[in-house]
Amino acid sequence: MQPSFAVRAARILLYLIILAIFVGPFWGIIVTALSGLVIKPGQLLLLPVQPTLANFKTALIDMQVWRYLLNSLVVAILGTALQVAVSALAAYALARRRFRGAAIVSLLVLSTMMLPEEVISIPLYLVVQARFPVIDASIYNTYAAMILPVVGWAFSIFMLTEFMRAVPKELEEAARIDGANEWQIFANVVLPLVRPALGTVVIFGFIMIWDQYLLPLVVVSDKQLFTIPVMLGMLRVDETITPNVFVAATLLAMAPTIICYLLLQKQFNRGIMAGAVKG
Amino acid sequence: MSATRDLSLGDEVPQQPARAKRKRARRLDWKGALIPWLFLAPALVIFTWFKFYPMASGLTMAFYDVQFYGESQWVGLDNFARAFSDPDLRAAVGHTLTYVIVSTLTASTLAFFLALVLEGQARHLRIIRTAIFLPAITSAAVIAEIWRILFNSAPYGVVNSVLDQLGIAPQGFLTDPGQALWVLVLMQVWKSTPYDMVIFVAGLVGINRELYDAANVDGASRLRMLWHVTLPGIIPSISVVIMLSFIRGFRVFAEVYATTGGGPAGSTETIMTHIYKAGFQNLEYGYASAVSLLLLAATIVLTLIQTLVKARLSR
Numbered sequence: 001m002q003p004s005f006a007v008r009a010a011r012i013l014l015y016l017i018i019l020a021i022f023v024g025p026f027w028g029i030i031v032t033a034l035s036g037l038v039i040k041p042g043q044l045l046l047l048p049v050q051p052t053l054a055n056f057k058t059a060l061i062d063m064q065v066w067r068y069l070l071n072s073l074v075v076a077i078l079g080t081a082l083q084v085a086v087s088a089l090a091a092y093a094l095a096r097r098r099f100r101g102a103a104i105v106s107l108l109v110l111s112t113m114m115l116p117e118e119v120i121s122i123p124l125y126l127v128v129q130a131r132f133p134v135i136d137a138s139i140y141n142t143y144a145a146m147i148l149p150v151v152g153w154a155f156s157i158f159m160l161t162e163f164m165r166a167v168p169k170e171l172e173e174a175a176r177i178d179g180a181n182e183w184q185i186f187a188n189v190v191l192p193l194v195r196p197a198l199g200t201v202v203i204f205g206f207i208m209i210w211d212q213y214l215l216p217l218v219v220v221s222d223k224q225l226f227t228i229p230v231m232l233g234m235l236r237v238d239e240t241i242t243p244n245v246f247v248a249a250t251l252l253a254m255a256p257t258i259i260c261y262l263l264l265q266k267q268f269n270r271g272i273m274a275g276a277v278k279g
Numbered sequence: 280m281s282a283t284r285d286l287s288l289g290d291e292v293p294q295q296p297a298r299a300k301r302k303r304a305r306r307l308d309w310k311g312a313l314i315p316w317l318f319l320a321p322a323l324v325i326f327t328w329f330k331f332y333p334m335a336s337g338l339t340m341a342f343y344d345v346q347f348y349g350e351s352q353w354v355g356l357d358n359f360a361r362a363f364s365d366p367d368l369r370a371a372v373g374h375t376l377t378y379v380i381v382s383t384l385t386a387s388t389l390a391f392f393l394a395l396v397l398e399g400q401a402r403h404l405r406i407i408r409t410a411i412f413l414p415a416i417t418s419a420a421v422i423a424e425i426w427r428i429l430f431n432s433a434p435y436g437v438v439n440s441v442l443d444q445l446g447i448a449p450q451g452f453l454t455d456p457g458q459a460l461w462v463l464v465l466m467q468v469w470k471s472t473p474y475d476m477v478i479f480v481a482g483l484v485g486i487n488r489e490l491y492d493a494a495n496v497d498g499a500s501r502l503r504m505l506w507h508v509t510l511p512g513i514i515p516s517i518s519v520v521i522m523l524s525f526i527r528g529f530r531v532f533a534e535v536y537a538t539t540g541g542g543p544a545g546s547t548e549t550i551m552t553h554i555y556k557a558g559f560q561n562l563e564y565g566y567a568s569a570v571s572l573l574l575l576a577a578t579i580v581l582t583l584i585q586t587l588v589k590a591r592l593s594r
C-alpha cells in the first residue's frame with residue numbers, strides 16, 4: 001500500500017523541520033565561516049556571501065588558533081593512545097586471567113564510573129600541584145597534567161574486558177602449546193580479535209578527552225597550553241576578533257570530533273549501546 | 280630477582296628431585312599469580328594517583344579548613360553545616376533540579392516520538408539519524424558558543440529575528456535572569472534528544488514483531504498499539520535514559536559555565552559552578568570538598584535507585 005501524496009509530503013516536511021532544528025545551526029556556522037561578508041555578533045548567514053577561506057586563515061594564524069588546536073590534538077591523541085593501551089592491558093588481566101583480588105580490582109574500577117570527575121576536581125588540582133621529591137617539579141602547567149588524569153577510564157576497561165571474555169579459550173591454549181608467552185598471547189592472539197572494540201574505545205576516548213573542559217581549566221594556567229574548548233570563551237571576548245573569524249574558530253574546534261564520528265559510525269553506535277546498557 | 284635465585288638453587292640439588300619439583304611448581308604459581316598484576320600495574324598506578332587518592336583526600340578535606348600554604352585546621356562538620364545553611368547553594372540546588380528534571384523529561388519525550396518517526400532501515404532514515412546526532416557529539420564549549428550566537432539578545436540575533444517574523448518582540452534570553460536557565464534547559468534538550476533517540480531506536484528494533492501482528496489481527500488502533508505494545512517494549516530503554524541523564528545532569532558544569540558563567544545575577548548557578556567558585560575563586564577547599572561530597576552522595580543514591588529499577592524491570 002503506497003501512502004498517499006499528502007502523507008508523504010507531510011513526512012518530508014517533518015524530516016525537514018527535524019533537520020532544521022538539529023542540523024540547521026551547524027549549517028549556519030559552516031556557511032558563515034566561509035563567508036567574507038562581515039556580520040554582527042549573534043548573526044549567522046544561511047547562504048554563503050562572498051565565499052572565502054580568509055576567516056580560517058585569520059583564525060588560525062592571526063588569532064593563533066593553530067596553537068590551541070595543536071594543544072588539543074596533542075592531549076587528545078596522546079591521551080587516547082595511553083588510555084587504550086592501559087585499558088587493554090588491564091582488561092586482559094581481568095578477562096583472561098583468574099587471580100585472587102580480581103573482584104576487588106573490578107569493583108574499585110567500577111566505582112570510578114559512578115564517581116563524577118567534577119567531584120574530585122579540587123583534590124585533583126592539589127595532586128597535580130604536588131611537587132615530586134628529588135626533581136622538585138610538579139606536572140602543573142604541562143601537557144602531562146591534562147593527559148595523565150584522563151588515561152584511566154573505567155568505560156574503556158569494561159568495554160574491552162567484555163570483548164576479551166568472548167575470545168575462545170582454545171585459541172589461547174593452542175598458542176600456549178606453540179610456546180607463546182603471556183605477552184605474545186595478549187599482543188598476537190587476543191588483541192587482534194577485539195579490534196572492533198578497540199575502534200569503539202578509541203573514538204569514545206578521543207571525543208571524551210577532546211570534550212574535557214574543567215580539567216584543562218584547572219590544571220593549566222599558561223595560556224600557551226590552553227586547549228581549544230577552554231580558549232573559545234576567551235577568544236569570544238577578545239576585542240580584535242570579528243564575528244566571522246570567531247565562527248570559523250568554533251568550526252575548527254568541533255571539526256575533529258565530527259570527522260572522527262563520521263568516519264567511525266559503526267564503532268560509535270556500538271559504544272552508545274554499551275554505555276546505555278551498563279550505565 | 281628471587282625467581283632466578285630459586286632457579287639456580289633447584290638446579291644445584293638434583294639429588295632431591297621431589298623437593299625440586301615441588302619448589303618449581305610453587306615458583307610457577309608465584310609467577311603465574313604475578314602476571315595479572317603486571318598487566319594491571321599501569322592502570323592501578325594511574326587510578327590510584329588520579330582517582331583513588333584524590334577521592335580519599337577530598338573526603339578528609341571536607342572536615343578541614345584547608346590552607347594551601349599553612350596548617351589546615353580540623354573543623355569537624357562545620358563545612359557541612361555551612362553547606363546546609365548556604366542560601367547560594369540552596370539556590371544552586373534549585374536551579375540544578377529544575378535544569379535536570381525539565382531537560383530530562385522533555386528530551387526523552389521528544390526522543391521517543393523522534394525515534395518513532397525515524398525508526399527503520401531505509402537509507403534516508405539512516406542519513407537523517409546520523410545527521411541529527413551532531414549536537415550529541417559536539418563538545419559542550421562549542422555548543423555554548425553556538426547558543427550564545429543563536430540566542431543573542433540583540434534584535435538581529437538568530438532566534439530573535441525568527442521571533443520578529445512571528446511578531447514577537449526581541450527577548451533578553453541569556454542576559455535575562457528570568458530566561459537564562461530556560462535557554463540552558465533548551466540547549467540540554469537539543470544536545471540530548473538525538474542521543475536518547477539512538478537508544479530508543481535500538482529499543483524499538485528489539486520489540487517482537489509478532490506482537491504488532493497479533494495486535495493487527497485483533498484490530499487494534501494505531502494509538503492502542505503504541506500504548507500497549509510499543510511503550511511497554513521500550514520501557515527498559517526509557518528508564519535507562521532517564522536515570523543516566525539524571526545522574527549526568529546533577530554535575531553539569533561545562534554547559535553552564537561556558538555559556539553563562541552562572542549569571543546573569545546568579546540565575547544559572549548550579550551545584551558544580553558553585554563548587555568551582557568556592558574552590559578555585561574563593562580558595563575555600565574544605566567547603567568546596569564538603570559540597571562535592573554531598574553531590575557524590577546524591578549521585579550514589581541515584582545510581583543505587585537506577586540499579587534497583589533495572590533489576591526490577593529485567594525480572
